[in-house]
Amino acid sequence: MLSLRSEIHDKLSESFVKVFRMKPNAFTVEIPPKGFGDYSSNIAMVNAKLLKKSPRAIAQELIDDLKNDEWFEYIEIAGPGFVNLNVSFKIFANVLKETVNGLPYPKIGSDSVQLEYVSANPTGPLTVGHGRQAIIGDVLSRVYKASGYKVTREYYFNDAGKQMKMLGHSLWIRYRELYGKKTDFSEDDYRGTYLIEVAKEFKEKYGDAYVEEWNEKNQKIFIDFARDRMFEWIKKTLKELGVDFDVYFRESSLYEDGTTDEAMKMLRDKGYVYEKDGTTWFAVSKLIPEEDDRVIIRKNGEPTYFFSDIAYMLNKYKRGFKKVYYIWGADHHGYIPRMRAASKALGFPEDFFNVIIHQFVTLKSGEEVVRMSKRQGEFTTLEDLTKKVGRDVTRYFFAMLDPNTHLVFDMKLAESKKMDNPVYYVQYAHARIFSLIEKAKERDIEWDNADFEKLGNTQEKEIAREIAEFPEVITSVVTENKPQKLCNYAYSLAEKFHSYYNANKIVDENNKELSANRIKLCMAVGRTIKEVLSLLGINAPTSM
RNA sequence: GCGCCCGUAGCUCAACUGGAUAGAGCAACGGACUUCUAAUCCGUAGGCUGCAGGUUCGAGUCCUGCCGGGCGCGCCA
Incomplete structure (x- = not known):
């Protein structure tokens, strides 16, 4: 499924080839700030050097070629050489039609991939930090799956040490x-x-x-x-929390089924293992010069955690995964180079081993900061948190921020049932749409034959354009491993809907045709919000 | 000391990975319910994007150096 933006990209690209007889440098199609059209491209600017022409001249030639295309209502040069364009609402209408029938997921990949997360040893309750990891992993798994991958969700634990x-x-x-x-x-x-x-x-x-x-x-x-x-x-x-795994993997099974022996033999055969001071070392520095070598068998004969992890990676590879993703807390980042070295040593492809690091979670309630330590005893567990604020809120809050930023979980905010809580804001949009549909039924409004093309006021256009972003959002969640984009997207769509609702009469008995068209637009919005919430593992209530 | 991450409105965060006038929410102030759910909306105010250089048509985003915060630097996991 191509997104609207990528279709526009293709059109510009084709036109470029036609006009200039060569392929353009990589360029983008974006949603510009208000007042610059529906979409905008930097195609002329990034190709100025290539063509040895001014951006505005390039843009003009492209526009001359494209101005009669039925896709574009108008197309113009702006600023230093942007190509700004408005898309005919007919094109948006097609997107809406499609959305009502089922969300257009981009097919991003079909490989078998594995995500490993939480992986806490069973020595005590899970912390809120694990919660963040669980949600990042769970949401990414859902999105990977939805975009074509075969996904295995895995939990690894030490059961013997x-x-x-x-x-x-x-x-x-x-x-x-x-x-x-x-x-x-x-x-x-x-x-x-x-x-x-x-x-x-x-x-x-x-x-x-x-x-x-x-x-x-x-x-x-x-x-x-x-x-x-x-x-x-x-x-x-x-x-x-709605988090489930396909496989719970025991560390000790690696020793039972011979994977550890096999891993050791492979490393030895390739010359990456040596003995010193009565211990066995893995020569990380041979693969990554600025890193230190690491012990894999201790003086007392016991293997280190790191060695088990090498064997586990071998196990993953042998199970046929094309890529594996490790979701780790920031305290593990120093572990990445040695694992990468192991991946290299075992001869796995460059992109096999992947890590998603997330920063720590701090719990706050008003001004009070709660610190957490498992060994020392008392702390707020993930279970406490979930009980207190509920599954939907917990999930949303953990998914809402870039994994790479420190997360301050504000209990007060999470508990709030008011306007400052983004979860309810999004859910409310869905509930409102559902109730509009009920209302329309009561008023005998028949929308089966509704015609999106009859719509097209400013807000309707904005909503349609937002809905058309769905495939782009999915793509960026997968390629960048950023679940928060789903939250931002759902919120932004809800925002546009709420505003539309307040400014426009949706269900109007005196204008049944317009009502039908609008109801159908709302259905497309509701459908999209529901889909995004489901990727987040959050309910889409029909009333609140 | 070395390495990784972060620094954007008073607070919590966006900014489509180099684009145009840096956007939301909360908090503050002022408006909108006899009319589809006010858990909503509309408006006002709020900024030297930590600091200083550099790269180029163009920098919050890239490079360098500082400053501040988090996390690492085990024969722990």
């Missing part, structure tokens, strides 16, 4: 407390009170059988019990 041991140990301590026996937490233990509940469940199941001793033998019982409970909790939290 030291962290799990500490979790089991912490549970043991809480469990003993239930019998009045005090043991101090060690430094790496999880002292959050949430394990007390788990300890009670444990007690119920096993009685006092394991109170006395913490040893190799009964560790596993505590670890497994705690891990399972934590995972149930995490999954429940994610489910409440």
Whole structure:
């Protein structure tokens, strides 16, 4: 599906070839500031050097060629050499017709891709930071899928390492407390009170059988019990947010099925592995000179997290993904070069390994800033947040900003049911449209044969142009990995609709034909808003 | 010290990746409900885009150097 803008781009390009007998340099078609037409292109300016002519002269020749094209109502030179043009409303009418029948998704790719996100180890509740990651990943997955990709959503977790041991140990301590026996937490233990509940469940199941001793033998019982409970909790939290995964991937499976051995052999065979000081190293510096080499097998014989990650990447590659996306918090950015080096070392294509970094989330309620630390105990969890403000608001707020900017989540704002909350603003537009349709039905307005071409006042044109942007928005979400564009788009469309609604009588018994046309336009708006909200995983209510 | 990210109205953010007069919301002020949902709309006010240079027809956007904030720089994950 071509977008309106890309069709205009093509028309300009063809005209350029026809007039100047050569291909133009890359140029853009944009929506200009108010007063400069529906669309605008820099084609003349960026090709001035190529043609050794002034931009305005180039523009004039193109305009002479295009001015009789039925697409364009008028087309003119402006400023330093912009080509500004107004599109005939007939063209917009076609877009609207199409929209009412189903949103025109651009087909961007068909490859099999994987997105991995959250991937929190099951040692405690998810934080609001995980929430941001979950939503970024979930929304991008939906958009990738909608634009043609085969998408696997994956959650990777460490199910065997030291962290799990500490979790089991912490549970043991809480469990003993239930019998009045005090043991101090060690430094790496999880002292959050949430394990007390788990300890009670444990007690119920096993009685006092394991109170006395913490040893190799009964560790596993505590670890497994705690891990399972934590995972149930995490999954429940994610489910409440509407976040689901196709695969939950256990780190230990890499050791069980031989992937780690295979990865080690590949790296060794290619000469990227060496031994020093009783440890095994991966020669990152051979691939990226300014980076340091990294340990992959410790002195005590245990592999590092990094080594598991290399094996995991190999696993992903062998499963046939053309591209994999890792969504990480900003604290992991230093990890990118060594992973890139690993990707190179294993001989994967340049664009196989991709990272989407998001900055941190700060929670604010009025003036108070809440800091979060998992090990230390008390903090506002993702679950608390979702319960407090609801799924729709939580999702919107996490999707609303560029992943690359620091997110201040204002609880007060999120809880507000008033005009300052953008979620309700967008949803309200949808509800309003639905109620207009109901109203039109009551008044016997028949819109099946409505004719978009009879519309075309300033606001209707603006709305139509906004709707025509849909494929562009989808494309930029996918190519730039920026979910916030969906929010901006939905908001902007809602804004135009609200304004239109206030200035124009939509359902008017005295003018049924006009009403029918307008209702149909509103349906196109409603349809688009609903679609965008669904990509965001947010409800489109029919009444509020 | 080195690396990555960020710095735009009082606050929270846009600005289609180099385009024209930098736009919204909140907060402030003034208007619009006997009329399709006022969770809405219309208007006023608010800016040396952190600072200083540079690149070019053109810079919030690109390059350099500062300043300020966040995050990294483990045989932790």
